[in-house]
Every structure is written in structure tokens, then in C-alpha cells.
Amino acid sequence: MDFSLTKEQQRLKNEIIKFSREHLNKMECMDNFSFDMWNNISQLGIHGIMIPEEYGGMNESYTTAAVAIEALGYGCKNNGFVFAVNNHIWVGQNIINMFGSNVLKDKYIPDMVAGKRIGAIAITEADAGSDAFGMSTSVVETDDCYIMNGNKMFISNGNIANIFVVFGRIVVNKTIQIAAFVVEKEFAGVTCSKEFEKMGLDSCPMCEVSFCDVKIPKENLLGNIGNGKLIMMTALELERCYEFACHVGAMQRVMEKCIKYAKERKQFNMPISKFQAVTHKIADMRVKIEMSRLLLYKIAWLKDNKKSAFLETSIFKLYVSESYISVCKDAMQIFGAYGYMKEYELEREMRDALACCVYSGTNDMQRNTIYDLSSTLWN
Ligand SMILES: Cc1cc2nc3c(=O)[nH]c(=O)nc-3n(C[C@H](O)[C@H](O)[C@H](O)COP(=O)(O)OP(=O)(O)OC[C@H]3O[C@@H](n4cnc5c(N)ncnc54)[C@H](O)[C@@H]3O)c2cc1C
Structure with a gap:
């Protein structure tokens, strides 16, 4: 396996780091989502990194996308903004690109690649978090549309998004199926709560999104009825890799x-x-970074070779989140009291990092998945 970057990947990496430092690290944009920065990054074209050229994308591989997103996280210290960008790309836009009909793709993808419309994913509910398939959002099919009722909780990008990928239950032949739909914020009956106050990731707005008798055009179904679980698993695989x-x-x-x-x-x-005592902390950081990077590029290789990476993305998510928190904690220790001061920006890194043990499925749930998928390997 060749771990060296191509000249083109190296060029893209350098370009993203330079761009991020010049345009995305404005201190006045750390606490709130910045549409100016959004317009800037949209012009860079990174939203369309894996989208076909006919829709305005760059049509790059999973590996090149991994290089690009790692570079974005390195160059841009506004972790909330990076989180908003990743939500838009991977679980909003790219899921529509992967599972939408040509009609749906024509309708949404060019605008999303250009950053004119922002995406979000809505799975979680107040009473259905880890047990996502226990959701109660209901969908009923009529002659000319689907009708959705329910509330989705903790929706990142909620307040700024125009397009939601929403999961709901639908009864077909007396069996409950999970289905995924593209729902526009403009559809009658869609409302967003006011922005939640969170511990970190301040520049990525989050809210509750409610659906009250929302009429969804038939063409806005992603895949087929009953594909919902597969679509959710695909979204989580992408999210656990790129976020x-x-x-x-x-x-x-x-x-x-x-x-x-x-x-x-x-x-x-x-x-x-x-x-x-100080240098060993830094050595441990380096080990965590190298191990994480190896896992990342293994996942990208698997996906470029059209293989499943569900187990590997669970391992990656678990390992990176715990490493990231430990790196931030050790960094604060190295900086002593200065590390505790806002001016040194490590307390913000720490607050931002803590959420990653929860989103994309909690780390306990990753351990469940890793055990389940490992315990059957030798049967
Ligand atoms: C910053 C952030 C962004 C988010 N963005 C989105 C988004 O854009 N869209 C979206 O749909 N959701 C989003 N979420 C929600 C997220 O996916 C859920 O918070 C997560 O799935 C956990 O659900 P919960 O919070 O209800 O916890 P619960 O499921 O209630 O879990 C509570 C505790 O019990 C443990 N637990 C539960 N079940 C088990 C089990 N079977 N085995 C072991 N332990 C278990 C959990 O690990 C946790 O420690 C976001 C959350 C955060 C924090």
C-alpha cells in the first residue's frame, strides 16, 4: 500500500491549509456561524470534493477527500465551523447524491455544491437517541405525497439549513419500515426552535426541528421505502470517517x-x-495522531476499493474521539494556568472536543458495534 500523497493531493492539502488560515480563523466568528466564511469556503469548492463534475463537483476519491478534510481541520481552528461544513457535505449533500434519483440530484446538488443551500441530517429525537430506530416520527403515504409528523432533536446546522435528510417510520403491509426523505425548510409545517446553547462548537448552530403535517413530494423519497436503515448506516459511516x-x-x-x-x-x-513529563505528553500526542491517521487512510482505501468500512469507522470514531480529548487535556496541562485562559484558545479546543464522544453515536455504542462485529468474525 502506498502512503505517499500524489503531487495533486499535496497541492490541494497546501491550498486548503493556506486558505483556512487566511479566511476561516477570524476571532470574531468563533461564537456564531458566519455566512461570510461560508461564502468564502463555498468558492473554494470543497463541498463538491466527491461530487461528479456534471453537478459542479471535483469528483475526487475517498482518499483525496480524507487529505482535504484533515487539512481543513488542521488549518481551521474554528472547529464549530468545520463541523457545520462537514455536516453539510457528508450527511446532507452526499447522501442525496448517493441515494437520490436523477430528478432529486438535479434539484438539489448543484446548489448545495455551490453553497447556496445548506444541508443537515435529522435522525435523533428527544426519546430516541442511541436507539435511533426507536424513532416515532411517522410518515403516511397518500396518492400524491408523503405526510410527515414528528420532532427531531439536536440537529446540527438546523437553524441555517435549507435542506434536511429526515428519517421516519412508515407502515407498509402492516410492518414498520424506516425511510429517508429530503425535506426543505420551506415546506409548510417545518419549524425550527431557537438555537440551543451548548458547551462548545459554538459556530455550528443546533436546534430542534418539528414536522407538522408536512407534505413531501413523492420524488423526495431517498432510495426505496425500507432503505432507511441502509441510508442511515451509510450516513453514519461517512460521518464517522470525515467528521x-x-x-x-x-x-x-x-x-x-x-x-x-x-x-x-x-x-x-x-x-x-x-x-x-512535558515531552512525554507530546510524544503520546504524536502516537495518537499517527495511529488515527493510519486508520483514516485505511478507511479511505477500503471505500475507494468499494468495500464496507462500518467496523473500521466505528473503531476510528472511538479512537479519534478519545485521543482528541486526551490531546486537548494534555495540551492544557503543558500550558499550565495559561491553558485555562480563554486567550490561549485551548479551553475552546477542549470544549469543542468533548462533544465527539457523543455525536455520530456515543462511544459506548461504538464499543457495542465493535464487539458485535468482532465476536462473529471467528464463528
Ligand atoms: C454536538 C452534537 C451534534 C449532534 N448533531 C446531530 C445531528 O445533526 N443530527 C442528529 O440526528 N443528531 C445529532 N446529535 C445527537 C446524537 O446523535 C445523540 O446525542 C446520540 O446518538 C446519543 O443519543 P442521546 O443523546 O439521546 O443519548 P442516550 O441514547 O440517551 O444515551 C445516554 C447514555 O446511555 C448510554 N447508552 C444508551 N444506550 C446504550 C447501550 N445500548 N449500550 C451502552 N450504553 C448505552 C449512552 O452511551 C450514553 O452514555 C448530536 C449530538 C451532539 C452532542
């Missing part, structure tokens, strides 16, 4: 900040980088 690929870049950024600080900060008349 965590950027964390590999973020860990690298935090580690480099620690190396610089440890060389500059003096105690006992010498740089603190002379103390093993």
Missing part, C-alpha cells in the same frame, strides 16, 4: 502549538521542553 478526519488535523495543530510553547516557556532557567 473525525478533521480531528486528526486538529490534534496535529494542537500538538504543534504545544511543541512551540514547550520550547519557549522557561521554568527553573530552562525551557519546559527539557522536562520529560
